[in-house]
Amino acid sequence: MKAVILAAGYGTRLLKDLQGADEQHLQDLTGTPKPLLPIAGFPLISYWIEALRGGQDPIDIFIITNELYQGKFKDWAKNYPFVTVISDGTSTNEERLGAVSCLQLIIEAFSIDDSLMVIGGDTLFYEDFHLQDVVEEFEVLYRGNNQANLVLSYTCKDDETKKYGIVETDESSRIRAIKEKPSPPETASRQADAPIDEKDAPGHFLSWLVTRRPVFSTSIAGRFDVGNLESYRLCNKYFQENIRKLNYLQ
Template identity: 90%
Template sequence: MKAVILAAGYGTRLLKDLQGADEQHLQDLTGTPKPLLPIAGFPLISYWIEALRGGQDPIDIFIITNELYQGKFKDWAKNYPFVTVISDGTSTNEERLGAVSCLQLIIEAFSIDDSLMVIGGDTLFYEDFHLQDVVEEFEVLYRGNNQANLVLSYTCKDDETKKYGIVETDESSRIRAIKEKPSPPETASRQACPCFYLFSRHTLPCVKEFLNEKKDAPIDEKDAPGHFLSWLVTRRPVFSTSIAGRFDVGNLESYRLCNKYFQENIRKLNYLQ
């Protein structure tokens, strides 16, 4: 298995929040890409790296960022010689390729023909998350069906369905549909799906197929990986497993909450074990 961390976003909302923050230490973070923001003393992305290298088998890790932040990621990666950092070639938010295109760039650039873990670089999970348990669950699914894929989901509040992709599953936990930001009456499900996916090697060609179908679509239809996942569930078996919750660091409030949670629970977290 290999891993890709998607880190090519420009964090425009958070940038504005940091610039307008009252605290100097927050203003000083202006210009820091979201995956490198300090969370309880560690760059956010470092939690993922420590978790990924803590498994029994070595794993190739690829990080895709942009031209603006490539130097910062390469400086950080000097501590992790097994991590490969590449740029998507863009320098502004208006030029961005979108997350799915970035994923395909990695697949092609490194000729990936293996199961692939895809991680949103601005996402962390609550203390119940055990990476190795999720990997083992995927491997069981894969042995039963080598086209099977696995994603995570967690219970959100009624008024939060409009913020997320909501998965609808059957009794076997196979996803039958994903509704993008539905209103509460549009679905009985309250299971939100964060950007953390385990894809079978047989699913990877679907990324290019999806992009070919969407080649003339606006960037918003290709940017969020949830759009690809929604397309995928009608073509490949995708299963869901539950976690307690996640942090999606998109603005100053979510950054504060994530930082506080990790400060209070650092000894319990499985990322560093």
């Protein structure tokens, strides 16, 4: 298995928030890509690296970023010789390729023909998350069908369905449909997989995939998607308070 961490976004919302923040230490983070933001003293992306290299078998890790931030990621990656950093070739937010195109670029550039774990570089999960448990669940599915896929989902509130892609599963947890930002009456499911955006839209890919391959869902308690200053504060506070109980660094 190999891992790809998607880190090619420009963080325009968060950049504006940091520039307007009252606290100097937050203003000082201006120009820092979201995956390198400090979370309880560690760069956000480092939690994923530690979790990935904590498995029994070594794993190749690829990080795709952009021309603007490539140097910062390469400086950070000097501590991780098993991590490969690649740029998507863009320099502005308007040029960005989007998650699916970035994933395709990585697969083609490194001729990847292997199971692939895809991670959002600005995302972290709650303390119930154990990466090894997810890997083992996937391996069971894969042994039964080498076309199987596994995605993570979590329960959202009724009034949040319009923010996310909502997965509808059968009794075996296989995803039968993904509805993009449905209103509450349009679906009985409350299992969200990710916010949907037209250009940066892995949810569209999953909608395509579930009609062609078996895709299963496994639930986690929740996630932090660091997109603005409020979400950054919440994530940082949560990890500060729960760092000893989290499974990323164990």
